[in-house]
Amino acid sequence: MLVAAAVCPCPPLLVPEVAAGAAPELDAARAACTDALGVLAAARPDRLVVVGPAAESEHGAYPEGARGSFRGFGVELDVRLGRAGDAAGAPGARRLPPSLAVAAWLLRRTGWSDAPIEGLGVRETLATERCVAAGKEIAARAGRVALLVMGDGSACRTLKAPGYLDERAAPFDAQAARALAAADVAALEALDAGAAQELMVSGRAPWQVLAGAAEGAGLSGALLFEDAPYGVGYLVAAWS
Incomplete structure (x- = not known):
């Protein structure tokens, strides 16, 4: 059963070494992510599953x-998802996608040692019903499951954004922010996958995995950060 979730953005720029001189611009986002991970630790989960776009x-x-x-x-x-494991270090083992690498960096930064970890990379084009089904399967893996959900909003918020300016971008991000703030499972499931793809939203599929995992859990939500630096929507939320 899902007992807590943290939602964080996943740009590599969140890592100060990558951002270099621009690192202070995301200090507030990093602080919010730290607070969200604190909610996960406080929930005392049996297992942490990290979900991100891939x-x-x-x-x-x-x-x-x-x-x-x-x-x-x-x-x-270099980063590692939790403690060392034999399978992960075997020859030919897959490397983490960037979103899960950012999650691994966040977990290392906050000293996560509260529960075993596993990761799941989800295609940004994965259909809503499959995302929801994956979330339900994750929630059933242990008595107390926590989720760290990585993903960005639209990349079309300004003229200089990666996807240029699209007038639909801000309303889409606002819809996602309201759903995350209220832990509104139905609203997350209602996010339009086609519009998300057109607006370069990397978080839609991971957020809908969260929706599936949270069905029936009765969690409450809080939005900890909302901004669009570099024309990309970044959201941080915590559910418990």
């Missing part, structure tokens, strides 16, 4: 100890 080749499960890296962003920084 490319087609990165879709699927990642064991505890799976490794990731920010070397592709010009920084010699």
